[in-house]
Amino acid sequence: MRRCYGKVPARLWLSPTGILYVLALCVAPVALHPQCLDFKPPFRPQREIEFCVMYKEFGCCDYQKDQDLMTKYYQIMDNFDYYGYANCAGFVLELLCQECSPYAAHLFDAEDPSTPIRTIPGLCPDYCPQFWKKCSSTIPFLSDDPHIAKVKEDQTRLCQYLELDDVDYCYPRLLSNQKLTSNLGKVQSDSDGCLQLCLEEVANGLRNPLAMVHANDGTHRFFVAEQVGLVWTYLPDRSKLERPFLNITKAVLTSSWEGDERGFLGLTFHPKYKYNGKLYVYYSVEVGFDERIRISEFHVSANDMNVVDHASERVILEIDEPASNHNGGQLLFADDGYLYIFTGDGGMAGDPFGKYGNAQNKSALLGKVLRIDVNDNERGPLYRIPPDNPFKHERGARPEVYAYGVRNMWRCSVDRGDPRTKEGKGRIFCGDVGQNKFEEIDIIEKGRNYGWRAKEGFSCYDKKLCANSSLDDVLPIYAYPHKMGKSVTGGYVYRGCEYPNMNGMYIFGDFMSGRLMSLREDRNTGNWNYNEICMGMGLTCAFPGLINNYHQYIISFAEDEAGELYFMSTGIPSATSPSGVVYKVVDPSRRAPPRQCHYDPLPVRVKSNLIKFVPQETLIGVEPANKIQPEPQPTESYDWLQELIDRLGGPDPTTALPTTTTTKSSRHSRRKGRRRKGKSRTQSTPELQNGVVRLVGDEQGRSDRGRVEIYVNGEWGTVCDDLWTTKNAAVVCQQLGFSYAIKAARNSEFGEGKDLQILLDDVQCEGTESSLLDCTHAGVGTHNCAHYEDAGVICGNSDSVVEV
Numbered sequence: 079m080r081r082c083y084g085k086v087p088a089r090l091w092l093s094p095t096g097i098l099y100v101l102a103l104c105v106a107p108v109a110l111h112p113q114c115l116d117f118k119p120p121f122r123p124q125r126e127i128e129f130c131v132m133y134k135e136f137g138c139c140d141y142q143k144d145q146d147l148m149t150k151y152y153q154i155m156d157n158f159d160y161y162g163y164a165n166c167a168g169f170v171l172e173l174l175c176q177e178c179s180p181y182a183a184h185l186f187d188a189e190d191p192s193t194p195i196r197t198i199p200g201l202c203p204d205y206c207p208q209f210w211k212k213c214s215s216t217i218p219f220l221s222d223d224p225h226i227a228k229v230k231e232d233q234t235r236l237c238q239y240l241e242l243d244d245v246d247y248c249y250p251r252l253l254s255n256q257k258l259t260s261n262l263g264k265v266q267s268d269s270d271g272c273l274q275l276c277l278e279e280v281a282n283g284l285r286n287p288l289a290m291v292h293a294n295d296g297t298h299r300f301f302v303a304e305q306v307g308l309v310w311t312y313l314p315d316r317s318k319l320e321r322p323f324l325n326i327t328k329a330v331l332t333s334s335w336e337g338d339e340r341g342f343l344g345l346t347f348h349p350k351y352k353y354n355g356k357l358y359v360y361y362s363v364e365v366g367f368d369e370r371i372r373i374s375e376f377h378v379s380a381n382d383m384n385v386v387d388h389a390s391e392r393v394i395l396e397i398d399e400p401a402s403n404h405n406g407g408q409l410l411f412a413d414d415g416y417l418y419i420f421t422g423d424g425g426m427a428g429d430p431f432g433k434y435g436n437a438q439n440k441s442a443l444l445g446k447v448l449r450i451d452v453n454d455n456e457r458g459p460l461y462r463i464p465p466d467n468p469f470k471h472e473r474g475a476r477p478e479v480y481a482y483g484v485r486n487m488w489r490c491s492v493d494r495g496d497p498r499t500k501e502g503k504g505r506i507f508c509g510d511v512g513q514n515k516f517e518e519i520d521i522i523e524k525g526r527n528y529g530w531r532a533k534e535g536f537s538c539y540d541k542k543l544c545a546n547s548s549l550d551d552v553l554p555i556y557a558y559p560h561k562m563g564k565s566v567t568g569g570y571v572y573r574g575c576e577y578p579n580m581n582g583m584y585i586f587g588d589f590m591s592g593r594l595m596s597l598r599e600d601r602n603t604g605n606w607n608y609n610e611i612c613m614g615m616g617l618t619c620a621f622p623g624l625i626n627n628y629h630q631y632i633i634s635f636a637e638d639e640a641g642e643l644y645f646m647s648t649g650i651p652s653a654t655s656p657s658g659v660v661y662k663v664v665d666p667s668r669r670a671p672p673r674q675c676h677y678d679p680l681p682v683r684v685k686s687n688l689i690k691f692v693p694q695e696t697l698i699g700v701e702p703a704n705k706i707q708p709e710p711q712p713t714e715s716y717d718w719l720q721e722l723i724d725r726l727g728g729p730d731p732t733t734a735l736p737t738t739t740t741t742k743s744s745r746h747s748r749r750k751g752r753r754r755k756g757k758s759r760t761q762s763t764p765e766l767q768n769g770v771v772r773l774v775g776d777e778q779g780r781s782d783r784g785r786v787e788i789y790v791n792g793e794w795g796t797v798c799d800d801l802w803t804t805k806n807a808a809v810v811c812q813q814l815g816f817s818y819a820i821k822a823a824r825n826s827e828f829g830e831g832k833d834l835q836i837l838l839d840d841v842q843c844e845g846t847e848s849s850l851l852d853c854t855h856a857g858v859g860t861h862n863c864a865h866y867e868d869a870g871v872i873c874g875n876s877d878s879v880v881e882v
Contacts, residue, residue: 113183114138130175139178191815200242284658290636343407401425468525489568509568517566518554563588592630769849775828795837811873823870
């Protein structure tokens with residue numbers, strides 16, 4: 079067995095169970111639902127922790143939290159003599175360090191943000207009596223729970239109180255539960271290899287949202303384009319500006335019929351937008367009786383950073399479209415600073431234009447990847463030809479052509495490269511929509527032929543052209559048949575910070591089938607390995623704010639300024655249907671360490687009204703199935719126990735450390751869902767701590783808002799306060815697991831709690847208290863107000879950076 083040691087304080091001794099886990103941790107194992115006390119997935123600490131070393135590879139503690147627990151440990155153990163150390167040091171360590179467990183939320187009954195958190199983790203029935211017999215004197219130092227203080231002298235009542243509803247997760251049994259410890263920290267997959275990911279709703283009510291881009295200007299705004307010709311500005315807190323960023327609906331050619339490929343198709347910002355204010359758009363227009371695609375340059379308004387100067391439009395390029403389909407639509411700036419334009423082959427079927435079709439004809443701009451230089455174009459030509467364009471000097475070829483043989487590339491992206499090594503940086507990935515057999519993913523290279531119409535995917539389409547020895551085409555990195563999907567939507571290689579497991583994964587989709595897919599490059603062979611992406615079911619996505627379903631028609635993918643990944647889909651693929659939603663892709667198995675991905679957006683001066691984001695999507699299938707509890711296996715002793723004790727400087731385990739023996743219990747089934755702390759077998763109602771709060775009264779049943787009700791001395795009551803402040807609201811929201819208070823609601827905005835007593839009035843908080851009872855108030859039950867002044871809150875997990 080591979081052994082993994084960490085730095086352990088010299089005064090520290092472990093119980094045999096804790097030592098077992100230290101030595102067994104480096105096995106890379108799958109979790110049903112790992113979750114920390116902040117209601118987020120576990121992580122790998124950025125800096126090696128020194129105290130709770132059993133969780134140094136993966137868990138819920140960073141270095142600072144680990145140091146805090148070490149300090150608490152010494153504060154507790156300083157109250158005991160050598161005999162107390164010998165008997166209880168291991169127990170105290172193990173109990174404190176369960177806050178670092180990947181399953182901390184389960185151990186402390188905190189999966190639901192609205193339930194109170196235990197002060198001592200849930201203990202297995204065979205472990206608790208040993209702890210009580212040897213170390214009950216440590217309980218007052220470990221917990222300030224008044225009920226624990228009441229029952230601590232009674233072993234049976236205490237252990238009943240500390241027992242979890244779901245024995246799968248009790249300590250230390252969960253350490254030996256293979257179902258919980260195999261593949262821990264890795265992206266989960268089902269038996270078919272389908273990766274289990276989750277989503278977060280970001281925006282909704284959009285009409286065929288087909289592009290989401292950022293300006294790379296430090297504000298972390300994102301801009302979402304609708305097919306009708308509107309572009310909307312969203313702030314980092316996901317609020318939307320009421321006034322559109324761009325409105326060219328009168329010029330854009332589109333219709334309301336489902337599947338119309340014309341319209342506003344692409345948007346990109348100049349790499350130096352922060353300094354020159356330039357952006358570029360790609361859209362369909364009608365000029366007389368002709369349909370064209372138009373690429374135009376705009377400038378942002380000098381008076382409002384959130385509005386385009388519509389009078390600044392300069393048409394960079396127009397191309398006649400012989401049919402209404404295959405219009406292309408991607409614009410992007412690559413690492414070389416040039417503008418890339420991805421056109422379709424002109425439409426109809428089989429590229430019937432000319433002898434070889436538009437795509438193979440280098441004198442036509444359709445069916446191509448074009449590259450032009452729009453830098454420093456204030457004087458002279460609107461664009462120039464880059465000096466190294468491959469066909470610049472070829473007779474008869476258009477100098478703008480960078481690559482050819484393209485059918486209808488729909489959504490391309492530039493790889494940011496590995497965050498550490500920069501491997502892969504600058505590669506351009508595209509999804510090219512097929513004819514009637516195959517869809518393909520390509521990496522764009524200068525001067526190369528991508529095969530259409532000679533080939534479709536890896537197979538021949540035009541047999542005569544396909545047999546031409548001069549074709550010299552580039553094969554896709556991946557192609558899939560139409561039984562999997564009939565219209566590829568290209569995506570991105572994930573290079574964000576928040577979800578390390580996804581680094582290097584190219585995620586894309588299919589518009590027709592709604593299938594989400596991924597590719598990952600094998601560094602040894604250069605091949606790309608395929609995995610389908612499924613939405614996590616059961617408890618996989620049971621985190622605050624996450625969902626596990628999306629609308630079928632996947633229109634586009636996007637990156638935000640920080641590199642996180644999104645996609646857009648709709649339930650009705652019409653340019654006039656407001657059923658489009660923007661989703662963020664989330665890996666529930668592992669996140670980045672706290673503060674590693676922190677950034678401070680530059681302030682945004684807003685002159686428009688703001689529309690607060692209200693999520694509409696919900697998690698489905700969250701009711702877990704009944705679990706058949708496996709018979710627990712006994713915790714065994716190991717011959718190397720004394721060796722490790724010697725390394726840690728502790729006493730002889732045969733006399734100083736508690737031993738752990740697991741006895742068999744009867745098998746039974748229980749549901750693991752919402753649980754409150756303090757259920758015992760002899761109680762019919764849960765024991766709640768004073769100061770617990772809940773939110774009620776929202777007509778739509780949303781969990782992030784409502785009338786504040788507080789539990790004090792055995793009863794629920796309201797908080798009645800006409801001076802209710804955001805700081806007061808912040809205490810409530812943070813207690814419920816949210817990061818921020820978006821609004822302090824007054825005057826019974828969420829209804830009157832007439833059936834309850836008014837328990838608090840004149841509350842004054844600093845915003846950092848653990849409950850409203852810790853704030854200044856008139857006294858429990860003392861008030862001079864009525865229920866029409868009942869207070870409420872709206873909570874959220876993003877703070878606004880808006881500067882009005």
